[in-house]
Amino acid sequence: MKIPFNTPHFCGTESKYIAEAFENKQFSGDGIFTEKVSVELENIFNAKRVLLTHSCTAALEMCAILLNISPGEEVIMPSFTFVSTANAFVLRGGCPVFVDIDPLTQNIDIEAIEHAISSKTKAIVVVHYAGISCDMERLMMLANTYNIPVIEDAAQAIYSKYNHQPLGSFGDLATVSFHETKNISCGEGGALIINNNKFIERAEIIREKGTNRSAFYRGDVDKYTWVDIGSSFLPGEVSAAFLFAQLQQGCEITNRRMEKWQTYHKYFSCLDPSLVGEAMFVPRYSEHNAHMYYLLCPDLARRSHFISHMRSHGVGCVFHYVPLHSSPAGRKYGLCAGSLSNTKRAGNCLVRLPMGPGVDVVTVLHAVNHYLRL
Secondary structure (H helix, E strand, O other): OOEOOOOOOOOOOHHHHHHHHHHHOOOOOOOHHHHHHHHHHHHHHOOOEEEEEOOHHHHHHHHHHHOOOOOOOEEEEEOOOOHHHHHHHHOOOOEEEEEOEOOOOOOEOHHHHHHHOOOOEEEEEEEOHHHOOOOHHHHHHHHHHHOOOEEEEOOOOOOOEEOOEEOOOOOOEEEEEOOOOOOOOOOOOEEEEEOOHHHHHHHHHHHEOOEOHHHHHHOOOOOOOEOOOOOEOOOOHHHHHHHHHHHHOHHHHHHHHHHHHHHHHHHHHOOOOOOOOEOOOOOOOEEOOOOOEEEEOOOHHHHHHHHHHHHHOOEOOEEOOOOHHHOHHHHHHOEEOOOOHHHHHHHHHEEEEOOOOOOOHHHHHHHHHHHHOO
């Protein structure tokens, strides 16, 4: 493949900081680099506290524990999301209630959320798809009216904003991913963003296998012991060192990605949507991070043909989520609230183009031009 769908980005300083981690002779979590990364993320997200985790999935699982999700309780979320968004709550016995998405942004439909609220609703999870913001003002007004906690699944949204405020800073809790496919990565990694002070102490305990070890290291207690449920959610110092290198160049990485995104958008915005697909839509309130560029093809057959053509020209294009409500586990563990027609359309028609700071957009668009001449 001449242009893979995703190529991991290296800043060039990762090995330097990893060598420092070796020199520090601490490879387990919560060392010097974990602390540096946590402080950096607290500044980026304007958060009360950020706890580094070994994945965004782990951070979502911590959210479910912090909210005391119990069997039969409902958590409203989009069906058009990665499985971890739902799995985290199903593991606690919760029931995902899948609602539709906005046909322009592919983000959760705020009106559909209100129709899905019941006496069993324990939380609302919003996903900032492609780093494009949900309408957080409307969402938070709704959540406050019904007194329901909000979790932002900001896996794709580091450096993105809603009306100049960082995504991940609105909900009681939020999560971010540092997987290899994300803008800022360490191979596998994530973080729990805490915006409500009442969750900080317990989050530290849950993250440390249910012990008050963090308090012990601060000198708040004379010994640590098992005080709550929890698990091992910490990443190692080598991952944190790698991540620190990436975060130091985070704005530069984002700017380079944005240049690629703008080239795509200028091209596809001028095309008749029936030829390939609808270009991405960015609402005025959203300052996105160029996490991805996608098109909405006219139908499934033409998307399949487009992906096949691009691959034959050495360009890796992919579809995205199979909607969770249509999956075997989704049908078993979740519920559908209302029509999910926009979700079905995205599942059948959305195609993602290669994206990254170093992607050769010219070659990608050359293959698109060839497709248009068929």
